[in-house]
């Protein structure tokens with residue numbers, strides 16, 4: 001684009017370049033148009049200039065400007081741009097768009113400015129020749145409309161490929177008076193310009209100066225265009241980098257992704273889930289909870305029946321219990337039994353960084369529910385929305401959210417038929433306002449199932465797979481003290497997977513035992529090479545535990561003994577209580593201590609005092625813990641009496657040493673008892689250890705066969721047994737180690753994401769033609785350090 005420049009030689013180049021500019025720029029063309037054509041035409045022209053048009057590439061010869069005389073040029077510019085000339089001062093009229101000034105006046109005052117209208121018509125009349133001369137002169141000028149626009153180089157080149165195409169296109173966008181002029185043949189344009197220079201008698205001496213001036217103007221304009229393009233490119237590049245960084249940040253930063261999700265999902269519709277297929281039949285081992293919830297089901301089925309006498313049913317029910325015990329399942333069963341819609345929400349969904357988002361979600365949820373009453377609203381993890389109202393930077397708007405929840409709960413009447421069921425693992429963390437009468441005023445405890453409950457749950461899930469009739473769910477249930485419903489479901493599922501991997505067509509006890517041990521103690525370490533000496537020590541150590549358990553009256557029955565390494569252990573003996581133990585007697589506790597001592601005693605008796613190992617440390621931990629609790633908590637020491645000693649550190653030195661003394665005596669006596677038993681049953685001990693070395697794992701029946709002195713005949717199987725060395729208490733402990741990426745480690749896909757991001761960034765930098773390579777490198781370095789930070 002051609003434009004004015006103060007450094008351009010004034011007498012020659014300025015008028016011409018401005019003249020051309022006047023035709024190229026929308027602003028100047030609209031001025032010239034406004035003086036010559038009607039207002040509608042003016043609008044059309046302006047619109048056309050905004051539309052994309054061609055940008056010709058012409059050299060000076062093509063333009064035929066070599067013969068234009070300076071005087072002629074000045075005249076032309078004077079007639080086109082009255083008042084604009086280096087010798088004259090710039091006229092204020094030149095800068096005024098009288099049409100807009102007129103409409104501005106009308107808008108402001110409510111009536112037409114007659115004087116302005118007259119003035120504008122005067123202007124028209126004062127320069128009647130302006131447009132005529134422009135048209136007349138421009139008829140012979142090879143100028144094309146050029147308008148600014150964001151054109152790609154590609155499209156521009158494409159357009160310039162066909163002249164005829166270009167003309168056709170120009171025909172659509174150019175004002176009518178320019179059309180004729182534009183549609184002229186390019187060759188004749190050149191000629192006519194030469195002619196013009198001749199006819200206007202531009203002196204030959206000035207012709208060269210004119211050409212030089214024109215060339216300078218042309219080049220300056222080119223430079224300016226180049227600059228504009230460069231700055232545009234830089235702006236685009238900057239925006240693009242910002243955009244990429246933004247997208248990357250959204251993907252990378254969970255905080256941002258939460259924001260994104262929450263803003264987009266602010267007013268998302270809340271859809272109920274119909275729970276027809278889930279009933280109380282699906283929830284096993286939580287009979288009390290089911291009974292308590294039964295009346296809620298009745299209420300949902302017929303709300304009027306309950307409120308007709310003026311009674312009030314609880315609005316909110318709080319299900320309290322450890323994870324995986326079936327709280328969600330129970331809430332679904334309530335809705336399913338009553339055949340009403342079930343609205344599920346997780347407390348963490350309401351915990352938002354934005355003010356009002358959590359509150360608005362609660363509002364939406366309750367509005368929907370009320371419209372579809374009777375129904376059940378279930379809020380899982382209630383503690384994350386209704387926790388004690390501590391405002392922290394992580395939960396800046398928790399107060400509003402809780403308040404909204406309280407307001408909504410207060411806002412509906414008890415007979416509306418909406419029941420809110422909340423679930424939490426930490427009832428003590430709940431805000432007091434939430435658990436007062438009128439809100440979550442009914443608490444139902446959902447505990448871990450007892451042995452009967454576990455058996456029922458195991459049976460329920462076993463019925464969904466193919467299992468051998470010899471499977472006794474009760475044995476598994478007895479060995480899974482403390483398992484939740486979800487863990488039992490997982491146990492059965494893992495057994496089914498194991499059977500499939502081993503190519504069996506049904507699940508047997510072996511698979512169930514295997515998956516139980518896997519959940520409790522981690523996977524087997526079959527690849528571990530244990531030398532014969534260590535194997536022998538382990539076999540005698542474990543059979544020592546088993547012998548004591550077998551021959552001690554109040555010890556728990558043996559379930560299994562193994563020398564197969566699993567997790568951190570080299571072998572173990574597992575003991576099963578007949579039932580869940582609610583209380584333990586003194587003799588039961590002493591028996592547990594004796595069984596723990598059995599391992600070390602065996603090592604000492606068989607291999608001698610010099611060859612005892614470190615393998616008994618967890619056994620001693622166990623035994624010491626029991627002895628200490630007997631003395632300090634259970635009042636089972638004659639010397640210290642029936643008194644509890646909670647903080648032993650604060651006790652007098654005498655009391656402390658008395659406690660220590662008592663614990664020592666208990667442990668020593670236990671060790672002696674174990675020694676006696678093993679000495680008495682040395683033969684059985686040896687037999688059992690050898691059987692373990694041969695078969696690696698023996699179950700209760702097989703142990704009994706060996707200890708009764710019968711011959712054990714077993715086919716070698718694939719093993720699959722496992723253990724926790726020194727499981728003397730009979731309580732199952734979970735020692736599962738789940739290997740995973742350490743904190744701070746970046747997983748491979750995150751790396752890939754960073755590199756693909758950098759690759760695209762580099763690609764775009766190159767694509768946008770940023771030839772300044774040091775800057776590119778610098779930017780990439782910055783991005784790299786930024787990605788390091790995040």
Ligand SMILES: Nc1ncnc2c1ncn2[C@@H]1O[C@H](COP(=O)(O)OP(=O)(O)OP(=O)(O)O)[C@@H](O)[C@H]1O
Pocket residue numbers: 282283284285286321322323324325326327328329330380423424425457484485486487489
């Ligand atoms: N008592 C049960 N009877 C049958 N299945 C159960 C029982 N408890 C848990 N499950 C199984 O475990 C799955 C998970 O249980 P659920 O989600 O109901 O536990 P939850 O107590 O809500 O856990 P959380 O507190 O972690 O939310 C259930 O879908 C169901 O398959």
Ligand SMILES: [Zn+2]
Pocket residue numbers: 541545599600615616619725726727
């Ligand atoms: Zn042991």
